Amino acid sequence: MISEIGFVFLTLTLVISSFSFAQLIYSHINSRLFVLNHLKITNLIFFFTLSSFISLTYSFLISDFSLNVVAQNSNSQLPTIYKFTGVWGNHEGSILLWLLVMTFFGFLFSKNSSATKEFKNNVLKIQNSLCFLVVSFIIFTSNPFEKSFPYPIEGGDLNPLLQDPGLAIHPPFLYLGYVGFSIIYSISVAALSDGVKNYFIKILKPWVFISWIFLTCGIGLGSWWAYYELGWGGFWFWDPVENASLLPWLTASALLHTIVVADKKKIFINWTIILSILTFILSLLGTFLVRSGVLVSVHAFANDPTRGVYILLLLASISFFGIFKYINKNIQLRRVDITLISREGMISLNNIFMLSLTFTILVGTIYPLFASVLFNSKISVGAPFFNSILMPVMFPFIAGMIIGPYTKWGKDDLIVLLNRIKILILCFFIISLLVWYLNYKTPILSIIFIALGCWIVFSSLFEVLQFINKKIRVPKKIFAQITAHIGIGLLIIGATGSSILKQEKIQFQEVGQSLKIKNFDVEFLGVKKIEGPNYISQMGVFSIKKQGEQIKILRPEKRFYNAGKQVTTEAAIHSSIFGDLYIAIGDVHEDKTKWTTRIWFNPFTIWIWIGVFFLASGGSLSFINSLSRK
Amino acid sequence: MKYFLFCFFFFCIYILYEGLQKDPNLVPSNLISKEIPEFSIESLQGTNFTNVDLENKGVVILNFFASWCPPCKIEHPQLLQLSNIVPIFGIAKKNKKKDLLPWLEELGSPYEVIGMDPNGLQSINWGVYGLPETFIIQDGLVKYRHVGPIMERDLEIFKNLTKKK
Incomplete structure (x- = not known):
């Protein structure tokens, strides 16, 4: 009824x-x-x-x-x-x-x-x-x-994988982000019919922030879930579905920066509209890729070709309408003279890098589809491609992120600018040496990226210090920017640690056998059978010792769900600020005394989640700020 | 510029639409429409199993599997069903006889002959990169390749392709 x-x-x-x-x-x-x-x-x-x-x-x-x-x-x-x-x-x-x-x-x-x-x-x-x-x-x-x-x-x-608190809240957050962009699209298209009056920027601003915050949380939660639930020992796999959520996030981040300039200087107005429309189109494209099953992905959604056709129709008509409206208005992109060494210049630089990143990730994600239609060839684009395109873009990106906040609006001079941050540059040298000294045995790339991550955090803190020196309260706007930038810095440190510096051991481990990873001794105590509300679980018991002293018992599980006959892995994680000890248990060996165990040490992983938290907090502060300034 | 943009837009939509019609999980084989590779290996029963056994028999199925491969267990009932309509040959990759025999005893054997591939060399010759994989062979030519377990829903394709003409 x-x-x-x-x-x-x-x-x-x-x-x-x-x-x-x-x-x-x-x-x-x-x-x-x-x-x-x-x-x-x-x-x-x-x-x-x-x-x-x-x-x-x-x-x-x-x-x-x-x-x-x-x-x-x-x-x-x-x-x-x-x-x-x-x-x-x-x-x-x-x-x-x-x-x-x-x-x-x-x-x-x-x-x-x-x-x-x-x-x-x-x-x-x-x-x-x-x-x-x-x-x-x-x-x-x-x-x-x-x-x-x-x-x-x-x-x-x-699906047992979905029976998890992380995944229970991940989709709603992601949707709040994805769908939030629909209102941004509506506002921008309405502004086009309205003749692009400048006041629409003020109306648009809070919606950009709120959607961006939700999308950030959604992606963060999804990756956190993948990390502890899938038992693969990683947090990001460059899967088409993950990329689909990253694309609108990148354009929205670009929009986030542009709209600040648009609001203050009344330039980049058209560009704001393009970014808004593009962001929603990318959200829809993501939905299409995810729901239609045109790409091979680890995310198995129920796929149905008729649905695919309908979503494509939706995507086509909505993007067509947006593009048509934009072109029909015949707005010329006004030529604006800005110098590179200025706040506007730095934000344009940010946009260029964000969009090139978006474009390359988009190409990498849908190229297999184009290749299969146009050349009838099967290829797959995997993590190595994305990692290698990400790296060169990161350097100028980080440089801009560090210098950007110190530049003045309008016109600035490089020499004066460098003079202004000379203490900071000195700090960078000391930090780099320190990072190098602590990690000199590790790959050079990890040292560089961790140092860069620290640079961002430090330069952001230095901003605060400057305000304190001048005995001025940090303006809310700046404080939000600082918080979000610290988040990015922490994210870079965490991602570097948990990808390049990761240590992994996969073996048959006998009951009673002890293994050494990093400075932990992991002793396998045995396996218990546990009955949950709707599953049976094989729970491995591991004693974690550090210098002979037991610090924790870890219990990774392999769960067998009764109704769907499905098996899930529940990794057990011991987190600390230096890294996560991560254990997943596999199957029993034929002789019944040994089990497959996978033990990882993922340095600095916790900083990824803290970074996402900082990002979201920064966004929230900006959001509150944009509401109160009306 | 305007028209170019619209053309590009419709081109992208067209590609996405075409992409919808394709199954991304389908992996074609270089061997399609080509003669099967020559081989001569020992069978489970100890006899000689060669490519000649697969030729001159009309349509046959060649299935790469192993007792240590859980998805192979999943496709097993489907193979048993198919064995009623078409002869199925198996190649057991990196499998010891002592492991394979109880496995077959428990599940039943759909295979006419099982070739042993202890070092995985035959799998490489056939371009098999994961288990299970299945080939449909007609008169010594490879007609179709299926990667992954044959599920209930795949049976229709197999039944159609193996229909005697």
Whole structure:
């Protein structure tokens, strides 16, 4: 009963949002035919989608197996929390969540007071039309309220990999980011129809920050989950799905920097619009790549060619509309004279590098697809490609990041600039020597990158120091920038440590046998059988000793989930600021006394997560700042 | 410039659309439509197993597998089903007889003959890079290659390709 109501609400969303869509299409032919209040439509579709989502959630909670999605992705034994998160642990439900977030952003925007009523109406017309496209996608190709009769008595279980708190919150965050870009797109396209008045930058700004924060958290959470749940000992694998989320993040980061200049100097206005549209197109492209199964990926989503065609249609029409609107307005990119050694110059430099990075990663990600269509050849582009293109871009990028904040707006002089930061440069030498002294045995590349990471952190701290010296409170804006930059520095240190400096041991380990890795002694004490709520687990017990003293017992698991007959690895991790001791357990050897154990020492990995936290905090500060300055 | 941009845009969309029709998991073999490589190896029963055994028999299936490979166990029921309609030959990669025999006893054998490939040399000659892999051979020519376990959903393709004409 509840699920039928959910479907009715979904249909209502379709019907009502279609008014906005009809007017958007029709206004190109006849602009003053009928006037609609899109604000009301936005409120209505948000309310309907929310009700629909709640009824789906309810069906999951009461395990209503008459619904196909519930029967396939839930189970009566499932802990309640995973029944709840199971709502978006499948294709249909997650697209409904996508729609919910989209209407929610529209709803929030309608409550946003800074824009004029007319502009709001224009933005929401586009936003509602986007919702219309998504809701028709849901109803026609992936209806979560589809029923089967006779229905099963027991459900098929949620994919065990998804039965994890990290993954439970990762998709909503990612969606809040991805979908948040839809409102940025709507604002930019509406601004185009409006003749690109400068005031739209102020309206756009908080939405850029909030979406960027969510996407940052989403990517961070996903990579954290991959690290401790998959048991592969890494946090980033350059998988197409990961790249798909990184692409809009990079353009959004570029946008984040540009919009500051656009707001302050009223330049780069068109560029802001291009970046906004591009960011949302890349989000959609990511969705297409992920959901259609055109690329080989470790992320196995339920793929269906008809859905693929529909998402492609969605992608094509939305990007076409954006590009068409932009070109149709015939705005010439105004020539702006800026010098390289100035804040504007540095931010342009940032944009150039961000976009070249985006472009190369995009090419690397979809090249296999192009190659297979055009040349009928099978190739795969893997981590070595991405690592090697990333490295050369990093150097000027980091240099810009260090110098950038010290440059003045307008015009600055290199000599004066260097003079201003001479103490900092001295510090860099000392830091580099220190890093080199502590790590002289390790590969030169790791020393360079760790030193560079430290440089960024230090130069950011130095900024604070300068303010303290002058006895001025650090302005909120600058403080946000410093926090985010420290985050990047920590991220670089963490990523370098856990990739280049990683130590790995894979072996058959006998019970009682002790192995040495870094300065830990890892003794294998044996394997216990444990029964969980819906799984059986083989738990290895390892005693970790440092200089003969036991510091911790680690218990990695291999879980066998009853319903889906699936096996998952639960790595056990001992984290410290210097590195993670990471143990995963495999299968038993034929002679029953030895087990495959994989032991890693991943230096500085914890700094990756701390870095992401700093990034998100920096973004949040900017967000709060952009709200309060209205 | 405008038109160029739009052309490029539609070109990209077209490529993505074409890409949708392709299965990224499909790995073609260099051997397709070519004669099978020559080989002569010992079979599980101790007899000689050569490429001639695969030729002159119409359509046959050659399956690379091992008892130590869990996905091979997954595809086993499907192979048993297929063995009713088409002769299946196996090559056991880096497998000892003492491991292989109990495995076959437990699961049943779909194979007419099993060749032993103790050092993995035959797998290299055939371009096999992971187990299991399956080739459909017609009159001594390689017709189709399947990488990974044959699942329930793949059976249709196999049944169609091995249909006697």
